[in-house]
Amino acid sequence: MEPQQLILRYSGWVREALDELPDCFTITDPCVSGHPIVFASDGFLKMVGYCREEVIGRNGRIFQGPDTRRSSVIEIREAIREERCVQISLLNYRKDGTPFWMLFQLCPVFSKDDGRVINFVAVQVPISRKSRRSGVGNSRREMNSCEDGNGFRDNFFRCCRREVCSDSIFELGRASAMDSVSSHDDEVETNEPCEASEVEKTKASAAISNILSVLTHYSELTGRSVCVKRCRLTGNGHLSASLNISLRRIKQSFVLTDAFLPDMPIVYASEAFLKLTGYDRHEVLGQNCRFLSGTDTDTVTQFQIKEHIQAQQACTVRILNYRKDRTSFWNFLHISPVRNASGKVAFFVGIQIDERCRNGETHGLSPEMRQLSVVGAVKVAVRGLSMGANSS
Amino acid sequence: MMLKIKRVPTVVSNYQKEDAEEGGAGCGRNCLRSCCLPGSKLPLYAFKKANKLVCEKGSFDSVNKEPPVEFLDALLLGEWEDRVQRGLFRYDVTACETKVIPGKYGFIAQLNEGRHLKKRPTEFRVDKVLQPFDETKFNFTKVGQEEVLFQFEPSENNHVQFFPNAPIDLENSPSVVAINVSPIEYGHVLLIPRIFECLPQRIDRESFLLALHMAVEAGNPYFRLGYNSLGAFATINHLHFQAYYLATPFPIERAPSKKITTTSNGVEISYILNYPVRGLVFEHGDNIEDLSNAVSESCICLQENNIPHNVLIADSGKRVFLFPQCYAEKQALGEVSAELLDTQVNPAVWEISGHMVLKRKEDYEGASEENAWRLLAEVSLSEERLNEVKELIFEAASCFNNVEENKVVAEVATTASSEDLGEACEDGDALKGSGEPAMVHV
Numbered sequence: 026m027e028p029q030q031l032i033l034r035y036s037g038w039v040r041e042a043l044d045e046l047p048d049c050f051t052i053t054d055p056c057v058s059g060h061p062i063v064f065a066s067d068g069f070l071k072m073v074g075y076c077r078e079e080v081i082g083r084n085g086r087i088f089q090g091p092d093t094r095r096s097s098v099i100e101i102r103e104a105i106r107e108e109r110c111v112q113i114s115l116l117n118y119r120k121d122g123t124p125f126w127m128l129f130q131l132c133p134v135f136s137k138d139d140g141r142v143i144n145f146v147a148v149q150v151p152i153s154r155k156s157r158r159s160g161v162g163n164s165r166r167e168m169n170s171c172e173d174g175n176g177f178r179d180n181f182f183r184c185c186r187r188e189v190c191s192d193s194i195f196e197l198g199r200a201s202a203m204d205s206v207s208s209h210d211d212e213v214e215t216n217e218p219c220e221a222s223e224v225e226k227t228k229a230s231a232a233i234s235n236i237l238s239v240l241t242h243y244s245e246l247t248g249r250s251v252c253v254k255r256c257r258l259t260g261n262g263h264l265s266a267s268l269n270i271s272l273r274r275i276k277q278s279f280v281l282t283d284a285f286l287p288d289m290p291i292v293y294a295s296e297a298f299l300k301l302t303g304y305d306r307h308e309v310l311g312q313n314c315r316f317l318s319g320t321d322t323d324t325v326t327q328f329q330i331k332e333h334i335q336a337q338q339a340c341t342v343r344i345l346n347y348r349k350d351r352t353s354f355w356n357f358l359h360i361s362p363v364r365n366a367s368g369k370v371a372f373f374v375g376i377q378i379d380e381r382c383r384n385g386e387t388h389g390l391s392p393e394m395r396q397l398s399v400v401g402a403v404k405v406a407v408r409g410l411s412m413g414a415n416s417s
Numbered sequence: 418m419m420l421k422i423k424r425v426p427t428v429v430s431n432y433q434k435e436d437a438e439e440g441g442a443g444c445g446r447n448c449l450r451s452c453c454l455p456g457s458k459l460p461l462y463a464f465k466k467a468n469k470l471v472c473e474k475g476s477f478d479s480v481n482k483e484p485p486v487e488f489l490d491a492l493l494l495g496e497w498e499d500r501v502q503r504g505l506f507r508y509d510v511t512a513c514e515t516k517v518i519p520g521k522y523g524f525i526a527q528l529n530e531g532r533h534l535k536k537r538p539t540e541f542r543v544d545k546v547l548q549p550f551d552e553t554k555f556n557f558t559k560v561g562q563e564e565v566l567f568q569f570e571p572s573e574n575n576h577v578q579f580f581p582n583a584p585i586d587l588e589n590s591p592s593v594v595a596i597n598v599s600p601i602e603y604g605h606v607l608l609i610p611r612i613f614e615c616l617p618q619r620i621d622r623e624s625f626l627l628a629l630h631m632a633v634e635a636g637n638p639y640f641r642l643g644y645n646s647l648g649a650f651a652t653i654n655h656l657h658f659q660a661y662y663l664a665t666p667f668p669i670e671r672a673p674s675k676k677i678t679t680t681s682n683g684v685e686i687s688y689i690l691n692y693p694v695r696g697l698v699f700e701h702g703d704n705i706e707d708l709s710n711a712v713s714e715s716c717i718c719l720q721e722n723n724i725p726h727n728v729l730i731a732d733s734g735k736r737v738f739l740f741p742q743c744y745a746e747k748q749a750l751g752e753v754s755a756e757l758l759d760t761q762v763n764p765a766v767w768e769i770s771g772h773m774v775l776k777r778k779e780d781y782e783g784a785s786e787e788n789a790w791r792l793l794a795e796v797s798l799s800e801e802r803l804n805e806v807k808e809l810i811f812e813a814a815s816c817f818n819n820v821e822e823n824k825v826v827a828e829v830a831t832t833a834s835s836e837d838l839g840e841a842c843e844d845g846d847a848l849k850g851s852g853e854p855a856m857v858h859v
Contacts, residue, residue, distance in 0.1 A: 397496075
């Protein structure tokens with residue numbers, strides 16, 4: 026699966042071009058379930074001690090371990106969710122189980138066509154021990170732990186000398202770091218366990234920009250260009266990417282319509298909805314929900330829906346709807362308003378149940394309860410993601 | 418001396434306000450007591466007790482993996498929305514404006530003008546973390562059955578089980594999840610362990626494990642559980658945990674930490690760094706129970722030493738934050754500035770974790786990182802005091818005993834003021850031995 030992943034979007038030369046870059050980095054594909062690594066540079070593989078086959082197709086969390094800080098993992102999780110860059114110190118583990126600090130910089134790569142995130146690029150620069158905690162005055166316990174004290178240094182240098190560092194800037198940074206150990210590091214230690222130096226930050230940023238220019242270049246040749254900044258989305262009714270991601274977790278058939286746009290077009294349709302109705306996503310987005318109605322649909326029911334929507338109230342109806350192939354089905358439909366973080370009704374969510382499927386599952390939740398749980402999940406997602414969470 | 422503060426009590430049940438007027442005779446409102454209980458049914462969710470690891474390797478992108486919404490999550494959201502549509506809540510919390518306060522830490526503010534409307538302040542005693550259960554005051558057996566969402570219990574076998582219509586078996590001492598009719602966010606519920614045993618607000622091993630299981634079962638990092646002890650802004654002395662959904666990280670979850678020690682069964686305990694409220698964070702452990710015991714034993718130690726505290730279960734049960742606090746005591750002693758008191762923000766677990774519910778529009782509009790920080794800094798113990806409290810915990814909690822190099826001298830425990838000791842002993846089993854180490858002075 027690995028070669029196709031990259032080649033689909035980039036021309037065949039991209040792999041060689043990436044291989045020529047000296048940096049430690051991986052490329053992941055968020056569109057594939059599990060968000061796997063689809064490319065790992067030689068430098069990266071040397072640093073972590075895995076071979077390529079062991080890494081491709083796996084998720085980046087395989088490099089994390091017991092002492093990897095949860096707060097850092099959360100930073101990265103939120104950056105992925107919000108599809109933005111992040112630069113953070115992270116404790117990762119090699120295959121042999123030894124931990125090492127590195128500067129982790131992650132950047133999304135967008136499709137030029139529709140603004141979707143195609144890949145994430147993650148550059149990893151090992152951090153020299155300059156600002157490592159001194160460990161002086163700490164107990165023996167800490168020295169035994171790989172994370173702290175001398176144990177860490179030994180591991181770290183072993184890794185750098187033998188395998189990774191051929192880079193002179195990096196050698197230089199480390200040499201000067203050795204001189205300044207243990208004097209005034211205490212403050213840094215308590216603030217952040219391992220702060221990267223400016224040299225390392227610059228190195229990470231430079232690597233990112235090299236990789237991105239390779240990707241951009243080789244995507245242009247395929248006519249499916251990628252870009253580093255999300256292109257301005259034109260046209261109405263595009264949801265934020267992060268909301269899209271959250272909604273994808275909800276597996277039932279439902280649509281979201283935008284209450285602020287004229288005629289309330291559909292701005293999100295779940296996989297199950299497409300399966301139920303037989304339409305493709307692009308045929309559905311931008312439509313008003315009435316397109317599911319047909320000749321035998323009861324106009325009184327339609328009016329009833331309209332009234333509830335105008336009054337911003339939830340309602341449940343049984344309505345005759347039509348699939349793309351014009352076959353009809355009784356839709357047990359629940360509609361509810363959904364407010365954003367400002368407290369305004371921003372969307373309506375409509376959850377469909379094909380009435381024939383209503384009487385399954387005796388041990389699970391009732392279909393009615395599952396509809397309501399979709400309403401709840403959508404309300405939580407919309408509220409949380411419209412709070413202006415890009416605080417850092 | 419008895420320390421009290423005045424505050425508006427939170428109305429968690431629609432049957433709470435009438436409580437004072439109620440004569441106590443005949444009920445007829447479908448409550449959870451013997452008058453109404455016979456024949457009643459409620460959904461029952463039985464979780465598997467498996468000793469699985471709490472911490473699989475960190476979840477790099479649990480969001481992009483898009484696991485389907487978990488069953489408990491779906492049950493809770495569905496039942497809660499059902500109560501929304503039945504009009505059981507005092508207000509629509511999703512109509513309350515909320516935002517992330519600009520700045521480095523990402524404090525969260527909500528404007529909630531309806532939560533405390535029309536309530537008279539009541540006096541609360543804040544200098545005793547353990548107080549006996551008082552049958553005459555409001556407790557959760559008095560809520561309406563429609564306010565209870567489901568029963569939550571360990572499964573008999575090793576599988577998750579769900580019974581949409583299970584009888585409420587008094588003998589079996591069920592734990593239940595009920596709505597809070599004054600929610601501070603969507604899905605705000607109360608977990609009431611063994612409700613019919615009428616336990617006072619006091620952590621025990623079994624109850625805390627139940628709460629931790631709930632976080633693990635929900636499997637949603639944006640669903641967190643919290644606990645307030647008496648003296649740390651709990652208002653109802655009937656054992657309960659709170660929980661709600663908020664799909665954004667709490668500032669406390671982003672705070673770095675510094676490891677202090679690892680217990681014999683692998684639970685790591687750290688100081689929280691770079692955060693206005695000092696506290697401890699517990700994580701890892703060989704299984705859920707180890708993590709749970711480390712926290713509950715710490716809480717038990719704080720209770721017995723009369724130190725008010727708040728607990729946050731975050732990260733789907735992977736991390737637990739523990740904050741000993743001293744705000745209510747300062748408030749009772751008149752040491753909190755009028756400006757802070759005017760905001761009427763009670764720094765309980767959610768506020769301490771960085772989620773501020775504000776009652777006045779001007780406070781919401783003017784909310785800044787500095788203000789939030791200033792308020793929370795008042796809640797925090799001093800560095801020395803936290804260190805003392807930590808030593809106290811390490812000495813008392815038996816699961817830490819095997820930890821090497823913890824030959825700690827618990828000076829604090831021996832410096833109980835004799836004046837307080839007499840009163841402390843009234844509670845019988847409430848306070849053992851060490852007396853009251855002078856409720857935290859900064």
